[in-house]
Amino acid sequence: MKQERLALLGGPKAVPEEPEHLFAWPILTEEDEEAVLDVLRKRTMSGTEITRTFEEEFASWAGVSHTIAYCNGTAALLAAMWACGVGLGDEIICPSLTFWASAVPALTLGAAVNFADVDPHTLCIDPEDIEHRIGGRTKAIVVVHYCAHPCDMDRILAIAKRHSIKVIEDTSHAQGSLYKGRMCGTMGDVGVMSLMSAKSFAIGEGGMLLTNDRQIFERCIAYGFYERTGAASEFFSANNEITDKTLLQYSGLPLGGFKHRMHQMSSAVGRVQLKHYPSRIEEIQRAMHYFWDLLADVPGLIAHRTEPGSGSTMGGWYSAHGLLDLDINAALICRALQAEGISACAPTRNKALHLHPVFHTADVLRTGKPTMIAFTERDVRQGEGSLPHAEGAQDYAFSIPWFKHCDVPWIERYAQGFKKVFSQLDRLRKGAEGQ
16 A cells, blocks of 8 residues: 655645644633632632632642642742752752753752753653762752653652652642552652643642641741741731741741742632543543554654553643654654644753753852852762763654543544654655755
8 A cells, every 4th residue: 555645745744734622721611710700809819718728629639738829830849949958058959851940949049950860761860860969968859750751759769768858749740640559749758730821730820839748838838928927917827827936936927038829810720620630631641542552563653651550640641742762863753743734743842951051150149150069069060961861852752742632533643644754764764865
């Protein structure tokens, strides 16, 4: 049977027109709209009653003792680092392949970031590249469940326990992902999630911090929630959530100088989204697994997903990715897939952070020297070639369609587009060489 010519080389598109319903996200209904309108009508945008209820419901869903709703995930990461004792001259360990918010807040605290490489199959921090980085001033390991794939938490938690350092889980990609049956964000000392509109749990703008550690919870409250620390007034004392005497003396003012609370239009949407989130991510998982099952026999293409039956899941499968085991880079594959009408395909967005000038020369705190070496006992900056998998990720990892509904005929059409490209790699190479 004659193969259709690749669209990149002049053939017809495999997907002539992309269906909006497959990718529209978040799913917003009249229930969400009414929740926001209720906040507006009552003029309680900056209140806390709805947000507190959202926190309680989120804690119940996640199975943790304490949650705090934030204005965004970046603020929650900063607070988590401070609450875990990260400060002047300290270090954190963080994967180089991640969004900048997983690492940059450490500089704000006068700490340095010792970047680790990632596992090329999971795109998560490589446990083999952690322990040798631990020094006398290492306070925390920031693990990132990248593109919804859970990290190897058993090995990471064991390392942290041996060295008495904290584990901060950045779960901004993995709301609802499970690691061996345990929810991501609940296994370390503290978990943080971004809830912005692009994420799988999307409420507009916001973040959530989760912990079972009362001390971390209270430190986060003291750092950025002055109205919840108690103060010399009846209104504030009614909201007091601080019991630690060392923190009580500062009641009424935020130790970090930040106002971190979530506005109630976001928390109102969050409450509605939480009601439907488990069923919605279940459908996403059915759709994504069906897509990958259709491509299981495609040479050179590797699914970025957890093993079925492992007890680990991809949650809402945020930023769905594929991996390549080929002598052809992701940019060319993506060009061919885009030409077929599959617009979502592109080399993975995040570049290796350890090479960025912010972590080499930026004087964030205006000390006259780069903040990465301004207070630390050693220089942990790393140059090109030091973390090969993180640096090379754009060559072998790429985004794929993120299906929100298990619409079988459409998913099969997309899978056929992938098969069309991967069955003609020789033609693709020759076509690229001829350009």
